[in-house]
Amino acid sequence: MQMGMVGGGVGAFIGAVHRMAAALDGEIDLVCGAFSRDAEACLTTGRELGLPEDRCYADFETMLSGEAARTNAMQCVSIVTPNHVHVPMADAAARAGYHVISDKPAGISLAEVEALAETLAETKTGYALTHTYLGYPMVWHAREIAARPEFGAVRKVIVNYTQGWLALPAEKSGNKQAAWRVDPALAGPAGALGDIGSHAHSLAEFIAHSRMNSLSARLRSHLPDRPLDDDGSIDFTLENGATGTLISSQICAGDENDLFIRVYGENASLEWRQMEPNTLIERRGSGETIVHRAGIDKPLSEEALSRCRLPSGHPEGYVEAFANLYRNTARALRDGANPIALGVPGIAEALRGMAFLEASITSSANDGAWTDV
């Protein structure tokens, strides 16, 4: 599949991840990009990537028109910009006939994502939302175990996503990643919650097989001049009757990328920790503890196995999880299907995520009042 990219210029962390993920399996070619609004930076990035100069576009609009004029044009576009242009670009790309792969959160308001959903329905273009953690094999295995009758009904979910990189005001010392993430004009109304809480939300719903229907959120910023939340905790209920707690924070000094989830059923529980992603622990109320390990040689569910590349003990990580989303998107689109057919989050998850963010902000503004999602 031929892919273009918007965003992801020099210094942007996530753009490079998307490119590695797309490249890993050799099924996607990056053929063009509008990597930066700074023409020189765009060209530099493109050159490093071995792209011809005429496919390093000055901006997104030029890329759409430029590619439209080619016979061998890109087929999909990967959007790795700050949040505020996710939807406008996705919408324009879809209308121009390109499939969309978008970083999360899908946008900056539920309303704009609802409008995008309509566009996608009209244009029948594919849409994939890169909730990285749903690319990990052991997350899929967890989802499978949680549905087993012997697990019992899910009762409780604890999901924690804490990082420390915003413990100090990094946004004031030239850290671009920090700067846009704390600026409502670029990031939208949610700070840490949009950046990482949205992952925690999607992971919880995914493994627990149920949607969050109500929540009580307390969001705050621990740093004085920071306009968006950098810390928060959310109590929630799922449609299946389970209750849960979600913690999302970027001021947890010393924490790296500490996403973990525990899902409790009546008879057993599951624990998965992103920083050691090839391990899934199942603890049974009867006293046994089973450690499920990733690997193509392991007794795992089919969905989990299809997301492993290596024998057990050869660690796979973040890029491989991300690559699973890209590979499955490419395969689905190649076969004329929506990526969701191959387990890639799509517009439905985009809508769920935005609803979660908006409900959280509303609840927090009402001092934690229970709010429907």
Added chain:
Amino acid sequence: MQMGMVGGGVGAFIGAVHRMAAALDGEIDLVCGAFSRDAEACLTTGRELGLPEDRCYADFETMLSGEAARTNAMQCVSIVTPNHVHVPMADAAARAGYHVISDKPAGISLAEVEALAETLAETKTGYALTHTYLGYPMVWHAREIAARPEFGAVRKVIVNYTQGWLALPAEKSGNKQAAWRVDPALAGPAGALGDIGSHAHSLAEFIAHSRMNSLSARLRSHLPDRPLDDDGSIDFTLENGATGTLISSQICAGDENDLFIRVYGENASLEWRQMEPNTLIERRGSGETIVHRAGIDKPLSEEALSRCRLPSGHPEGYVEAFANLYRNTARALRDGANPIALGVPGIAEALRGMAFLEASITSSANDGAWTDV
């Protein structure tokens, strides 16, 4: 020191722990007991412990009068009964001139513990509350690190205490430990929160050097006929401005005794997990991770070292932590001091704990409204 015990008959888990803890260092002799209201069971327990029959008392009142009549009477009494008689017995013991070592929670209402505090002030008897986890050396080391200037102000606390043994209705299948803990007449108004949430609360305040001043609690029971909470989460603030989340649950199928705490300062954080208690992890925002390990040969704070018995790598555990409370209580009382002088929780912590439980119940009854502690 000569000690009597009330409660702790055959089949009672915690009574045996108290006895091992008291015995470990050879500084306390168990000389009498009223182990059970069943006279035969009491005698059986006493015989197994090598006590003379005439010091195996039919009930607590008889023990007080029986010992009063002896020249070589007990000097303190350890109360390891269900909660509802903690305060009446402590009060009676204090009035009879005996020091008190009480299991937690201190009682079943703040009011009765306040009255007990007055009795203790009058009688000038010692009072120790066995918050086991404050006996662990690495908890003391954590407290010391959290106060260092380079740690920065404490901003956030996450404390989790989850167990799985009440995931099924154990109280209906003859489990005595379960039966009284879910019965408000015996346990008081708090279930899991009183049993284990109270430990989480004391640990958080202890390491963070600050008192909880407000909280928002959601308590619930996941099992239909269970009259007390078996699960809950609490958002809280500390006097020092930090915020936090406390999770307390006994329906977490598969979890053993999973108490862990994370305390975040501006520049670093600490993580301690009770199930591997000899390790304390300090993660610095600057990127270094330090693993502090227990052991008399380790560079630890004085308070931590005084609670280690063995060189590092020779694991000490729950009984040793408990024994630290007993040993320090015995040493303080021997020297005429209050146990609190040697770092043992006392009536102040008892009051704090009850205030926490009552505020939590009030908040939960008001759907999580912020409530002063």
Added chain:
Amino acid sequence: MQMGMVGGGVGAFIGAVHRMAAALDGEIDLVCGAFSRDAEACLTTGRELGLPEDRCYADFETMLSGEAARTNAMQCVSIVTPNHVHVPMADAAARAGYHVISDKPAGISLAEVEALAETLAETKTGYALTHTYLGYPMVWHAREIAARPEFGAVRKVIVNYTQGWLALPAEKSGNKQAAWRVDPALAGPAGALGDIGSHAHSLAEFIAHSRMNSLSARLRSHLPDRPLDDDGSIDFTLENGATGTLISSQICAGDENDLFIRVYGENASLEWRQMEPNTLIERRGSGETIVHRAGIDKPLSEEALSRCRLPSGHPEGYVEAFANLYRNTARALRDGANPIALGVPGIAEALRGMAFLEASITSSANDGAWTDV
């Protein structure tokens, strides 16, 4: 049971451990001691332990005669001295009619332990050897699993016991523990191998259900003036056909008390690490990993359960393992049986251990030639 102790004065690590272990379960009373050849030090230790002055004996011989003269004499003696007097004292105690609990290694030569075995056979006194690690519940559970048909024949054993406390010449800076352990006159012909390698040997034979019958040892000292081995590795075969490697070292800077063992069968393997002793990992060739955890509430073998005191998640450690040896010794002797009846290592293990040490020294002197054990 009434116990006397020889050795274990102020500053001696292991004497205090023996006392805690004996005290923990309240079934053994320490009634007298010859704690040090320094009369004042002996008296100080005795006073701290609450012993009457007339039962703090100036030396071992005086203790034997002094106790013989009492009606309420000690019944057994715990020997916690340097190695060179283990056998003479055990022999004298046995001849005087006292049961013996001896620290390991049993002596300084196979010949003297063989002679002791004859004495014990004549005198019919009990003899227990404190191979601490055989007191851990999960070691017993490992032994049980290794014998299951589905485990398959044992093929390979890797056992590692490394410490770092002799990485620098501690014996030259006043460390008493170090001083006698590197002195052949006190420690016997084996250094680290006698001190800790002997534990590794006993553990390997115990879990693998088979005796070492041949070995090839390379022992060395990494420090110039140290007359005994501080480091070594040993290849060995077991009678059941398995092969193995044993590493024993005290110059592993930074290592605490790092004893771990891996036992491989045809179809599965086991891993136990002393520094987290409540966990036993079973990895099956079919791909499943099972974590077995200690605790009275766990599905463990009977032998393992009988060595647990607490519910899972309440960590038990080194003292509790040691206490299992003491408790079972006391119970066996009380019932007129040999401690070995309750799974305590005895004179057979003492002989095995000495044969292992002598074979290792012989092999090492012959540049690692295969030597019968």
Added chain:
Amino acid sequence: MQMGMVGGGVGAFIGAVHRMAAALDGEIDLVCGAFSRDAEACLTTGRELGLPEDRCYADFETMLSGEAARTNAMQCVSIVTPNHVHVPMADAAARAGYHVISDKPAGISLAEVEALAETLAETKTGYALTHTYLGYPMVWHAREIAARPEFGAVRKVIVNYTQGWLALPAEKSGNKQAAWRVDPALAGPAGALGDIGSHAHSLAEFIAHSRMNSLSARLRSHLPDRPLDDDGSIDFTLENGATGTLISSQICAGDENDLFIRVYGENASLEWRQMEPNTLIERRGSGETIVHRAGIDKPLSEEALSRCRLPSGHPEGYVEAFANLYRNTARALRDGANPIALGVPGIAEALRGMAFLEASITSSANDGAWTDV
């Protein structure tokens, strides 16, 4: 860089790994291949990889001549076949002017690798040997710490590489990977030792900054009809005076890919475990334990940092380590340098590895006699 590949057809594990590693950073294009001697299988593999049919060659010789006839020919060839043709192919490629990237071990005898070294010297073609584990950032960081004065001289190395996949006779049940690895005609004279022991050897020398100069090996096969070693242990000395033990086995049922190394200096030690490769533990004799973690945001040595792609907590794994070898090879060759200039193992390591294998086999045939390497 334009790359061809020989070997790596359908079902070959390591060929796919090489391709992912080469693709990850977008700096290498796979342009042709002789993936299998089965023409159909070769074509199938090539098609899946998007190669034109005329660059899917029937055999290696045809690939060399076919590419020679093109203007836009491959620049290097990646050899991922069984061992016996590594050297003949590398030699032919070098003589034809192509750089070589070879899987390990370099060949099946030291003599043939010595001849290859001469060819390379003549042809001045680059040569890279894919010792995967030298691509991990924390291995480089370990090497850097081991050279610090405060670490002290290296005294002892323990390196363990155990797998379980040959615990049963997989070679008899159609497992191609197993079949060639136990066949001396294809694998050469070393079995597990060549397959994985060679990695352990290179890792030990790399981190310890010293060459193995003497060894005593015991190799064996635990399965009756297996002609090559599947298990062994090796005592060794390094030129710097350190001693060590290397364990290499593929019959360790349940073990995945368990490579770990411990390097002990006079004052501190290091532990790195491949299955959690982003963590390096440094234990200091003074009592502190430091956990070094991978990540571009971490205080690591320059060499380590240059091998990280992501912020800490976003796990990188086996493919990324492998990709570091490929990327650095491509960059070096692009700049006209030998890959070794960028830290990629080359012909010197190939010679060292073969010398190690031959010395081990000789020693083992002489019942573990010390043998020069």
